[in-house]
Amino acid sequence: MAIINYSQKVINFKVVYYGPGVAGKTANLQHIHKSLPDASKGSMISLAAGDDRTLFFDFLPVSALTVRGFTAKFQLYTVPGQVYYNMTRKLVLRGADGMVFVADSQWDRLRDNVESFRNLEENLREYNTSLDEMPYVIQYNKRDLENIAPLDYMEFLLNRRARRVPSFEAVAVNGDGVFDTLNTVSRMVLVGEFGQEKGEHRETA
Amino acid sequence: MASFSGTSNLTKPWAWLAALAVFGLALASSTALYVVNPAVKMPLPWWTAVVAPVLVYGLVLPLCVPRLRLGGWLIGLSTLAVLHVGIGLATAWLYATVGFTSFEQALVPALWGFPPALVLAMVGSLVMTLPFLGALAPRAAVPRQRAEAVPPRAGAVKKPRQAPEIVPAKDRQAWARGPGGAGPAPAAPATVARVASSVPAEAVAAPAVEEPPVVVLPDEPAVHAAPLSGVNGAAPDTAEADELTAGSYDLPPAAVPDLRQALSELFGTSTAGPGVEPTLEPPDELVADEPSFTAAASAEAPVAPEAVVRIPFDRVVGQLPPGAFRVPLEQVGARLLEAETLVVPQAVVVPQLGEGVVQVAWEVVVEQFPAAVFAVGPAEVKERIVNGRLLLPLDEIVRQLPPDVFAASIGRGPVEVPGIESFPAPFKPLGWEAPPEPDVVEPASAAAPVSPALPPAIPELERSPEPEPVPVAAEAPVQVPAIETRYVALPQGNAEKLAALLAPWETAALDEVQVGDFAIISVSATGLAGSAVAAAAGRLSPVIARRAPRPVEQATLRGVGGTLVLTPVGSGWNTGMALAVGVRPGGSLARLEMLARRAAAAHEPSSPAESRQTLPQTVPTTARFDPAPPPPAAAAAAEDLEAFGPLTAQSYREPASGALIHCFVPPGASAAELAPFAWELAQAMAQGPQAGPLGSFHSAVLRSGRERLEIRRLPSAAGPAPVLVVGGADTGRPGLARLQVERAAVRLSAA
Numbered sequence: 001m002a003i004i005n006y007s008q009k010v011i012n013f014k015v016v017y018y019g020p021g022v023a024g025k026t027a028n029l030q031h032i033h034k035s036l037p038d039a040s041k042g043s044m045i046s047l048a049a050g051d052d053r054t055l056f057f058d059f060l061p062v063s064a065l066t067v068r069g070f071t072a073k074f075q076l077y078t079v080p081g082q083v084y085y086n087m088t089r090k091l092v093l094r095g096a097d098g099m100v101f102v103a104d105s106q107w108d109r110l111r112d113n114v115e116s117f118r119n120l121e122e123n124l125r126e127y128n129t130s131l132d133e134m135p136y137v138i139q140y141n142k143r144d145l146e147n148i149a150p151l152d153y154m155e156f157l158l159n160r161r162a163r164r165v166p167s168f169e170a171v172a173v174n175g176d177g178v179f180d181t182l183n184t185v186s187r188m189v190l191v192g193e194f195g196q197e198k199g200e201h202r203e204t205a
Numbered sequence: 206m207a208s209f210s211g212t213s214n215l216t217k218p219w220a221w222l223a224a225l226a227v228f229g230l231a232l233a234s235s236t237a238l239y240v241v242n243p244a245v246k247m248p249l250p251w252w253t254a255v256v257a258p259v260l261v262y263g264l265v266l267p268l269c270v271p272r273l274r275l276g277g278w279l280i281g282l283s284t285l286a287v288l289h290v291g292i293g294l295a296t297a298w299l300y301a302t303v304g305f306t307s308f309e310q311a312l313v314p315a316l317w318g319f320p321p322a323l324v325l326a327m328v329g330s331l332v333m334t335l336p337f338l339g340a341l342a343p344r345a346a347v348p349r350q351r352a353e354a355v356p357p358r359a360g361a362v363k364k365p366r367q368a369p370e371i372v373p374a375k376d377r378q379a380w381a382r383g384p385g386g387a388g389p390a391p392a393a394p395a396t397v398a399r400v401a402s403s404v405p406a407e408a409v410a411a412p413a414v415e416e417p418p419v420v421v422l423p424d425e426p427a428v429h430a431a432p433l434s435g436v437n438g439a440a441p442d443t444a445e446a447d448e449l450t451a452g453s454y455d456l457p458p459a460a461v462p463d464l465r466q467a468l469s470e471l472f473g474t475s476t477a478g479p480g481v482e483p484t485l486e487p488p489d490e491l492v493a494d495e496p497s498f499t500a501a502a503s504a505e506a507p508v509a510p511e512a513v514v515r516i517p518f519d520r521v522v523g524q525l526p527p528g529a530f531r532v533p534l535e536q537v538g539a540r541l542l543e544a545e546t547l548v549v550p551q552a553v554v555v556p557q558l559g560e561g562v563v564q565v566a567w568e569v570v571v572e573q574f575p576a577a578v579f580a581v582g583p584a585e586v587k588e589r590i591v592n593g594r595l596l597l598p599l600d601e602i603v604r605q606l607p608p609d610v611f612a613a614s615i616g617r618g619p620v621e622v623p624g625i626e627s628f629p630a631p632f633k634p635l636g637w638e639a640p641p642e643p644d645v646v647e648p649a650s651a652a653a654p655v656s657p658a659l660p661p662a663i664p665e666l667e668r669s670p671e672p673e674p675v676p677v678a679a680e681a682p683v684q685v686p687a688i689e690t691r692y693v694a695l696p697q698g699n700a701e702k703l704a705a706l707l708a709p710w711e712t713a714a715l716d717e718v719q720v721g722d723f724a725i726i727s728v729s730a731t732g733l734a735g736s737a738v739a740a741a742a743g744r745l746s747p748v749i750a751r752r753a754p755r756p757v758e759q760a761t762l763r764g765v766g767g768t769l770v771l772t773p774v775g776s777g778w779n780t781g782m783a784l785a786v787g788v789r790p791g792g793s794l795a796r797l798e799m800l801a802r803r804a805a806a807a808h809e810p811s812s813p814a815e816s817r818q819t820l821p822q823t824v825p826t827t828a829r830f831d832p833a834p835p836p837p838a839a840a841a842a843a844e845d846l847e848a849f850g851p852l853t854a855q856s857y858r859e860p861a862s863g864a865l866i867h868c869f870v871p872p873g874a875s876a877a878e879l880a881p882f883a884w885e886l887a888q889a890m891a892q893g894p895q896a897g898p899l900g901s902f903h904s905a906v907l908r909s910g911r912e913r914l915e916i917r918r919l920p921s922a923a924g925p926a927p928v929l930v931v932g933g934a935d936t937g938r939p940g941l942a943r944l945q946v947e948r949a950a951v952r953l954s955a956a
Contacts, residue, residue: 032632032634035635065629107598107599107600111560111562149599151944153558153611166622171795175634182632183632186630186631186632187628187630188625191627
């Protein structure tokens, strides 16, 4: 749920990057943080274990644009992908306005993708919501590797619900597809919040 | 909810110790309460000591043990009664000891006169038996082998079991082994019924797919898997979705709370402790109600019963137990029913596709092994295979499956998000530029002297039902032009400039040499010799530059040893200069191609010396191949290639060798000139030894504006290798296009 600060005319959205471990969620945020101008980003907080794997979550606040007089700010979170951190994932999911499911395209990680996606659905269900009510996109990461599954099979695995969602190929470490993903999910969140009617918006970033 | 059936723990010392501790705790608590306030009395009749425990035990037992039968109930009741009496007598003895009374006098408060004693005796009895109640659960009656052989009932609908719970990646084999490394658990009949509802009977004769057992991590409760199908809480918007949601895919009703588990958690004797077995399979009634993504996959993909997938034996040989065969494992493959190949019915494979992992039971493939190769019995081999199943390589399977298997997911058109166009892209990275307009194929300009030499238009070839050979303008067989390769070190100016442009890509070696009449700027990754990259580029550049029907902006050639990205420098091939980048498989290819295009396009010869390159003279393709009837599989292959737009098949035969060139081009276009070019390029690609570590190239992707041309050499058991040529629109989905070409190649190879 978006948090609106009427006095400061700021509306905060929460976008969570979900996916199996080592799929590239943190790499997405790192590239975003690296690529955005200073004026439109805050400090990135990353709590990682010794092996650089996310221990708790990553957090990156970014400002986007002004819509109907409100400055839209997006708080980007990642969840720890490892299976034994499910309580943390549940906590991070709470109040999410949008979701990016980052899938690992490698053949030997497909099962992890499916399990993580089911875990996402299960955790959302505990908050009495579901992916049918949540703006989300799917990012097929690591498309530069050789041992990757073709896109149609990835779609078959992860994007064959009744409501299909936008999906993107990406190489997050290089930045390929990262902003396409972020911009699309952000726009979907904005559509969900402000409706389809075109509002008066002014870009600030 | 987890089931405790089968977890009797009768042989576990910790269970007996726990029971003893509870016994002592109950006695101590009861005695302490009696000592503190023995005046607490309740005027209960003596028979309450009999009726109350029997009622409590009789009601609690069915709640603790799922599917408890009458026999088990009676045994459990008797056991609890004996324990109750034992605790009562022990309590009476303690009361007598601490109260300085006789044992007979102490019996009354110990059994019914002192209510805390009665309650504690009942609770103590229940908790003591808690670890052993699993012994009362009925055993699975049907062994797995029998269950798999049971033919399906017509129209049988059984709700399948949910996918396994989440297991860490490092434990990928752990779930396959099952708890304690035990062999495969007996499959419930529901498993058979699940397959029966989705695949033909012949297919179901194969062993049903068994889900791996559940492993619960000690740190955190296991995460129940949720269904992934499109019916998970979503209102179905298609008839297909309606079908999926009908009946068997509803979410399960809330399960009855497991009192035994609650008691376990309350008293700390749960199964989550060191040395405690993890939770085992859920009870069948819950299993049957849970939705399955696997079943959804099978429902979406009807499979012909005779359809199979062929798995190269070397992809699974590592899973076979060494020592189980009379011959070395490397030699087992040659003796299979189909040499070096395991044949698996698609009906076994397809239902598992939605899980991202595919396994096959040993029984399905054992008959393909000749009996003479076994050093032990096949049944023993199965026991020595992890979980009795072979993990199949998904890439091999997906490559061989027809595209309609995934049609349900990819055939519904592009995704539209209503209203999204109302908002601009919120985030723009540093240095962001508006997306460039798509590349437009620029017609040959005056500055490109190579253009006039290119064929001005592709002549239409009239095709008749009975194709007759078209008169061949040049009857001489097409030969790869002899290329004289000589290395002439040029000034490093070009290389340095391009190196700067390629800075984002970490190049390992840069060189600039003259190969034939082309100046090749080679960039090679670690492990690839620059000379090999340059030699391959020098061999291929003349063919691409001179023989291609249209100007090629970039060519990507894949070989066994690496990939070569070949880009003309400057305004085109007429500069006589090409940028050749060689990478090992696994490199960042998409980004590399983009950088190479950018670098090659931005580079302009800066000195007259650089522009004095010998321009390659375009040689018009004069050879004409004989039209040949397309193979029967061509129509299906053309349908596979939807990423290129609508295509039609045309086949040609190379006059000298008789090799076939199967061309797929847009309707109305002719491939008469495309075929000779593809043949020449394929011949140049096949010159492996000269390519050094890159090896021979098996496929080439040529880009020309918005068009994409893929040339692939097909395998051939005998005779000249046919060539597959696919030319069409570049839809911006290279991965899909490549996969579809692979599928078409498989179809044509099989034909």
